[in-house]
Amino acid sequence: MPIRITLAAIALLAATMSANATNVVEVWDQVSAPPAPKLSATSVKASESALLLLDIEPAVCNQERKPRCIDAVPAMAKFLDRARKAQMAVFYSNIPSGSRETILPPVSPRDEEPIVKSSVNKFFGTKLDDYLKAKNVKTVIVCGTTSIGAALYTASAAAQYGYKIVLPVDCVPGASLYEEQVAVWSLINGPGTARVLTASTLDMISIE
Numbered sequence: 001m002p003i004r005i006t007l008a009a010i011a012l013l014a015a016t017m018s019a020n021a022t023n024v025v026e027v028w029d030q031v032s033a034p035p036a037p038k039l040s041a042t043s044v045k046a047s048e049s050a051l052l053l054l055d056i057e058p059a060v061c062n063q064e065r066k067p068r069c070i071d072a073v074p075a076m077a078k079f080l081d082r083a084r085k086a087q088m089a090v091f092y093s094n095i096p097s098g099s100r101e102t103i104l105p106p107v108s109p110r111d112e113e114p115i116v117k118s119s120v121n122k123f124f125g126t127k128l129d130d131y132l133k134a135k136n137v138k139t140v141i142v143c144g145t146t147s148i149g150a151a152l153y154t155a156s157a158a159a160q161y162g163y164k165i166v167l168p169v170d171c172v173p174g175a176s177l178y179e180e181q182v183a184v185w186s187l188i189n190g191p192g193t194a195r196v197l198t199a200s201t202l203d204m205i206s207i208e
Contacts, residue, residue: 033181034185037169037184037185037188037199038199039169039199039200039201039204040198040199040200040204041200041204041205041206042166042198042200042204042205042206043205043206043207043208044088044139044141044166044205044206044207044208045139045207045208046083046086046087046088046207046208047087047136048136048137048138048139049088049089049137049138049139049140049141049166049207050088050089050090050091050132050135050137050139050140050141051079051080051083051088051089051090051091051140051141051143052091052092052093052122052140052141052142052143052144052154053076053080053090053091053092053093053103053107053109053143053144054092054093054122054142054143054144054145054150054151054154055093055094055095055098055144055145055146055149055150056069056073056076056092056103056104056107056143056144056145057094057095057098057102057103057104058102058104059095059097059098059102060095060145060146060149061073061104061145061173065175066145066146066173066174066175068173068174068175068176068177068180069145069146069173069174071173072145072170072171072173073104073106073107074106075170075171075202075203076106076107076143076171076202077106077107078202079143079168079171079202079205080107082207083141083207084110086207086208088207089132089135089137090109090110090113091113091114091115091116091128091131091132092109092113092114092115092116093115093116093117093118093122093126093128093144093150093154094115094116094117095117095119096117096118096119098117100115103115114127114131116128116131120149120150120152120153120154121153121154121156121157122150122153122154122157123154123157123158123161124157129161132163137163138163138164139163139164139165139166140155140158140163140164140165140166141165141166141168141205142154142155142158142165142166142167142168142172143168143171143172143202144171144172145172145173145174146173146174146175146179147172147173147174147179147180147182147183147184148174148179148182148183151172151183152172152183152186152187155167155187155193155197156187156190156192156193159192159193159196159197160192163196164196164197164198165187165193165196165197165198166197166198166200166205167184167187167188167197167198167199167200168200168201168202168204168205169184169199169200169201170201170202171202172184184199187199
């Protein structure tokens with residue numbers, strides 16, 4: 001009898017493990033979106049913060065492939081004006097094929113505003129960390145396309161470099177709503193960023 005019970009228990013355990021061993025693709029249609037995150041009004045010090053405008057250029061921000069990026073540019077331009085008036089540091093990035101001239105006119109850089117050029121992580125192989133430290137920056141406000149590219153990877157790297165992050169969810173556009181949701185959820189909940197990131201919107205950020 002004890003042997004039968006043991007064998008039955010093993011069989012049940014094996015069946016349970018088999019049922020739970022499916023890969024994510026096999027249960028893809030069972031996945032439910034998590035609740036929308038809570039966004040917070042926040043205040044940043046202009047003297048210790050920087051606005052990062054990442055890859056806002058036609059190759060990756062255009063009406064044909066990424067209209068949500070085009071729709072987000074006016075809000076970025078409005079916040080950029082606020083940041084400049086407060087004398088906040090502003091930094092830009094290009095994709096590898098971009099240049100100062102390819103950044104979209106509503107948010108085009110001034111001559112004194114540095115630009116770095118890299119792939120998705122704008123800290124990698126650039127002087128971005130040096131530029132930020134030279135300006136005594138402690139908090140970065142990340143705006144950029146695409147959400148699962150420059151925005152996600154540069155914000156993640158910023159956390160690793162010791163910066164606090166403000167993520168305005170209305171200025172990290174992607175090619176789709178799902179893409180944006182994935183990026184925002186990952187940054188809010190990721191082990192590298194969760195403790196140092198504030199999710200907000202551009203209009204909810206005040207500048208001291």
